[in-house]
Ligand SMILES: Cc1cc2nc3c(=O)[nH]c(=O)nc-3n(C[C@H](O)[C@H](O)[C@H](O)COP(=O)(O)OP(=O)(O)OC[C@H]3O[C@@H](n4cnc5c(N)ncnc54)[C@H](O)[C@@H]3O)c2cc1C
Ligand SMILES: Cc1cc2nc3c(=O)[nH]c(=O)nc-3n(C[C@H](O)[C@H](O)[C@H](O)COP(=O)(O)OP(=O)(O)OC[C@H]3O[C@@H](n4cnc5c(N)ncnc54)[C@H](O)[C@@H]3O)c2cc1C
Ligand code: SF4
């Protein structure tokens with residue numbers, strides 16, 4: 001069993017928790033993820049490792065209420081225990097040797113991008129961060145990002161906070177204004193990543209994206225997480241989840257992620273991680 | 282000895298009616314009653330040269346255990362099997378007996394062989410029903426061995442080592458032990474309660490099972506050896522990496538690997554409303570492949586409510602690798618076989634949903650290197666079938682994670698770990714066996730490899746100890 005040692009609501013639908021898992025806290029690196037299962041009847045759900053605290057043996061996760069499993073988890077409290085918590089899974093990000101990076105997050109994808117920004121900063125890179133949200137009420141992790149970036153740009157779709165527009169608009173503005181980056185990391189809804197990649201391709205900037213296809217085991221056994229990268233079949237859980245964004249077939253990914261939309265054993269589908277929200281550009 | 286019963290055929294094993302069982306996940310066959318078992322056992326001739334024993338990869342003492350059944354000593358028969366096979370309830374159900382023990386049975390030359398598998402199953406079930414699990418009493422020898430993977434190979438290696446006094450820890454990446462026995466082979470062929478009890482018995486004997494531990498990620502083999510005090514490691518990580526066809530439409534919505542389909546159903550119990558696991562509600566399902574796994578996937582789809590389930594296989598029944606009994610059961614249940622057909626493309630609608638599959642008819646040409654006749658497409662014979670779900674069951678390769686995280690571990694060009702006769706890899710203190718070495722094979726051969734490795738590991742550690750003692754003196 002794995003104990004929840006702290007819980008904090010970041011907004012109405014996004015929760016941060018620290019889970020006691022000493023070995024994962026010691027081993028987990030930016031870019032890797034865990035799979036949790038609340039109880040015997042629950043689904044296996046992947047979440048990015050948002051933070052590790054080897055000193056007190058805990059692992060941070062930040063998740064949006066998307067369906068039943070994430071809702072049940074968000075309703076649990078400090079001191080409660082979950083049945084399974086396995087990781088670190090996937091390959092760590094390769095962030096060495098970059099000098100000027102731009103980390104872009106959309107929606108809850110900002111949480112997934114946060115450890116990469118932190119790691120780049122720790123490696124001595126200059127880090128700009130662009131994080132986008134639908135509106136002011138759901139902005140998360142602003143202070144955390146400020147602490148690990150040289151410039152932080154918050155965008156909202158409706159202009160209720162920060163820059164009015166999409167993250168891609170801000171990125172275009174920066175690039176056209178003469179900013180140069182040797183790495184862009186884009187994590188968020190698939191359409192957002194796709195449009196960031198289109199833009200960085202024009203500017204010839206290496207771009208990493210983190211993919212979140214449907215997963216079951218997370219160890220390369222089920223093939224459910226297969227994605228097309230550079231025309232080849234890859235398993236995101238073992239070959240990724242980070243890939244060269246210019247090689248990823250995003251249309252294929254969007255198609256595959258629709259697999260269970262009709263078949264979820266779940267009554268309410270209100271909030272959907274924003275993964276299926278309209279294209280951001 | 283009493284004269285053998287010369288009835289030509291096996292005592293039939295009662296089974297659920299095919300129409301009924303095709304819609305439930307309960308076990309297909311019920312097993313023998315005591316009377317049936319004694320009658321079937323009496324068909325054994327107690328051959329002095331024991332050909333059947335040679336057909337068994339772990340050398341179960343077949344005539345001996347069968348003789349004990351004829352005497353009504355079912356528990357004794359169980360203990361006899363247990364001497365060489367730690368999972369009799371499993372093997373009695375899933376071994377391909379027709380190519381192993383029973384293929385050598387003298388009674389099988391003219392008539393049906395003795396139902397060795399059925400008898401093995403009977404005594405194991407009898408034992409479970411009539412005894413409470415007790416811990417085997419073994420004194421610790423103070424040595425620690427790590428086993429990676431809790432499939433049949435890992436379990437049998439762990440079982441043997443713990444009997445010798447080793448402290449054994451099994452590291453398993455999934456939430457439940459058992460490997461393919463838990464996530465692959467369906468409930469209706471191998472009830473999961475049996476796998477659970479077999480594992481419980483091992484735990485009772487002192488084997489530790491650490492689930493949720495993906496070796497290579499959380500701990501490497503080198504860390505196990507150098508930082509955690511394990512003196513040897515047995516790699517039994519199986520062959521779990523599914524192959525795909527590479528045809529158009531394969532990433533469509535409604536295309537599964539057999540592993541995913543079976544894992545969702547067996548491990549994650551998608552058929553049980555008490556579980557949250559989603560699975561597609563299918564009407565027409567095509568399963569590509571002709572092995573045991575394909576049969577299991579097809580019969581699972583039927584039980585999940587599909588109306589039509591097709592097996593698409595490019596050769597004919599004669600070449601089909603699946604066990605006869607499984608093909609027979611599948612046919613009884615109404616699975617439709619589209620043999621001599623090969624998929625060309627999976628057809629998707631504008632939302633990416635599977636709506637059909639284009640097949641091409643095949644004919645058998647000259648035998649290929651495997652000795653099987655090579656299927657060749659018949660030009661112009663393309664035709665479509667209407668399906669909403671496709672399950673790809675073309676076999677699996679070993680998972681590359683262990684290789685990628687263990688420097689100096691040699692593997693073949695297809696990823697199988699290379700071992701010598703003793704199960705030793707290119708790395709000192711690292712042994713391997715089961716599907717991780719051979720590629721997808723059988724439960725009992727994986728167990729056999731586990732036994733071989735357990736004996737080698739024991740020799741290795743004991744000789745090291747002897748050396749250390751010699752140096753100390
Ligand atoms: C490697 C990886 C890392 C992830 N990290 C995070 C994270 O840090 N924080 C976070 O909030 N989420 C993350 N996710 C996404 C998260 O795993 C899913 O949202 C998960 O399905 C939620 O489970 P649930 O049972 O609550 O919802 P479900 O009931 O499973 O799903 C609710 C709805 O979302 C759809 N859906 C399910 N899975 C996916 C998917 N992978 N992509 C698109 N749609 C999907 C379903 O069709 C359904 O309509 C990650 C996913 C992956 C693969
Ligand atoms: C659907 C299906 C039906 C079958 N039917 C039959 C049958 O009727 N009769 C028969 O004889 N055989 C059958 N087989 C084949 C048989 O199940 C296998 O040959 C056998 O299970 C192999 O045993 P194993 O111990 O080598 O590997 P597995 O059973 O595959 O077990 C390997 C275990 O290792 C774990 N693992 C992998 N990597 C790691 C890691 N890095 N760290 C920790 N753990 C890890 C896996 O999660 C798994 O639990 C069938 C196979 C399938 C898939
Ligand atoms: S273990 Fe398998 S092969 Fe050996 S005797 Fe039993 S059923 Fe036959």
Ligand code: SF4
Nearest residue numbers: 325326328333386387
């Ligand atoms: S070969 Fe057949 S008849 Fe002879 S001992 Fe074995 S099981 Fe009995």
Ligand code: FES
Nearest residue numbers: 218220222223237
């Ligand atoms: S999640 Fe099953 S192979 Fe990646």
